[in-house]
Amino acid sequence: MDDLITSTENGLYCPAGDFHIDAWGSVGRNIVTHGHSDHARFGAASYLCTRQSAPILQKRLGDVSIDARDYGDVIDINGVRVSLHPAGHILGSAQVRIEHRGQICVASGDYKRQPDPTCAPFEPIRCHTFITECTFGLPIFHWTDPTIVMADINAWWRDNHAAGRTSMLAAYSLGKAQRVLAGLDASTGPILLHGAVVPLVELYRQAGVTLPPTEHASVENAKLHRGRAFVIAPPGALNSTWVRKFAPFSLGAASGWMRVRGFRRRKAADRGFVLSDHVDFDALLQTIKETGAEHVMATHGYTTVLARLLNDRGQRCTIINTRFGDDEDEPIEPAALAESEGAA
Numbered sequence: 001m002d003d004l005i006t007s008t009e010n011g012l013y014c015p016a017g018d019f020h021i022d023a024w025g026s027v028g029r030n031i032v033t034h035g036h037s038d039h040a041r042f043g044a045a046s047y048l049c050t051r052q053s054a055p056i057l058q059k060r061l062g063d064v065s066i067d068a069r070d071y072g073d074v075i076d077i078n079g080v081r082v083s084l085h086p087a088g089h090i091l092g093s094a095q096v097r098i099e100h101r102g103q104i105c106v107a108s109g110d111y112k113r114q115p116d117p118t119c120a121p122f123e124p125i126r127c128h129t130f131i132t133e134c135t136f137g138l139p140i141f142h143w144t145d146p147t148i149v150m151a152d153i154n155a156w157w158r159d160n161h162a163a164g165r166t167s168m169l170a171a172y173s174l175g176k177a178q179r180v181l182a183g184l185d186a187s188t189g190p191i192l193l194h195g196a197v198v199p200l201v202e203l204y205r206q207a208g209v210t211l212p213p214t215e216h217a218s219v220e221n222a223k224l225h226r227g228r229a230f231v232i233a234p235p236g237a238l239n240s241t242w243v244r245k246f247a248p249f250s251l252g253a254a255s256g257w258m259r260v261r262g263f264r265r266r267k268a269a270d271r272g273f274v275l276s277d278h279v280d281f282d283a284l285l286q287t288i289k290e291t292g293a294e295h296v297m298a299t300h301g302y303t304t305v306l307a308r309l310l311n312d313r314g315q316r317c318t319i320i321n322t323r324f325g326d327d328e329d330e331p332i333e334p335a336a337l338a339e340s341e342g343a344a
């Protein structure tokens with residue numbers, strides 16, 4: 001029964017339907033869960049994804065053949081019933097439900113359970129086999145209510161504004177940046193976007209997501225809005241000289257990794273905001289329970305920790321080695337987490 005999805009050198013594969021999921025390398029039909037670069041890769045003959053994901057894939061992969069479907073549509077692929085369901089991760093993100101001869105397998109891609117105004121909420125699906133990520137699959141990872149996190153970010157902006165400092169926030173350009181933007185109080189001041197964030201924010205607007213007005217974080221705007229603006233930039237841009245034109249500024253970072261004290265220090269951020277587009281540990285276990293799955297397959301993150309924990313509880317959990325990475329930032333070795341504030 002587990003042969004419904006197997007692990008190949010190109011990633012997850014369904015032999016009965018002859019298609020891959022989030023594959024790498026040259027494959028035929030590829031079902032893509034979402035637009036992050038470790039899941040949406042070049043090389044497939046054709047792509048199947050959600051309607052909301054299609055423009056992101058097009059932007060990322062260029063002129064490839066895309067079959068875009070609505071959440072819940074049932075597609076017959078060589079006798080296998082395939083449907084896409086909300087994963088709550090980023091705009092258009094989907095879980096892939098596969099049904100064949102009474103067996104149901106769900107590949108969740110990346111997902112979260114917290115409310116996010118920029119994408120459809122995660123939908124738990126009953127299945128026999130559940131394929132899950134473990135990006136934050138350690139007990140120290142526990143998320144704060146996002147409403148509280150956004151209130152903290154807005155208060156930080158007001159304080160900086162009063163002190164004549166620009167608020168410079170590092171946030172992953174696809175998903176996190178838009179989620180933060182949606183929660184910003186635009187009455188505080190102007191919101192500027194790094195050039196890498198601008199086109200992705202436009203895609204969200206085109207998809208009907210309501211976001212406050214923004215301007216490009218150009219040299220002119222840096223001067224014009226000095227000390228008042230809120231700037232959103234990808235983490236990499238903040239290690240470059242680009243940030244200097246916004247001085248004086250306070251540097252913040254929004255990521256699940258901000259739960260770890262040492263990480264914030266390495267990023268040289270003045271403020272770390274714990275905000276993740278992945279499930280925390282409790283939500284991961286809760287989700288596995290809600291699926292009712294007999295077999296859990298762990299794809300990336302702290303897979304060994306999850307497998308040990310579930311196996312100890314008598315639940316079958318196996319690890320599949322994939323090339324999926326971390327779209328929040330670089331992961332941290334479990335040993336380095338000993339000094340984490342969350343461990344207390």
Ligand SMILES: [Zn+2]
Pocket residue numbers: 034036039089110327
């Ligand atoms: Zn992702």
Ligand SMILES: [Zn+2]
Pocket residue numbers: 036038039109110133324325326327
């Ligand atoms: Zn991922």
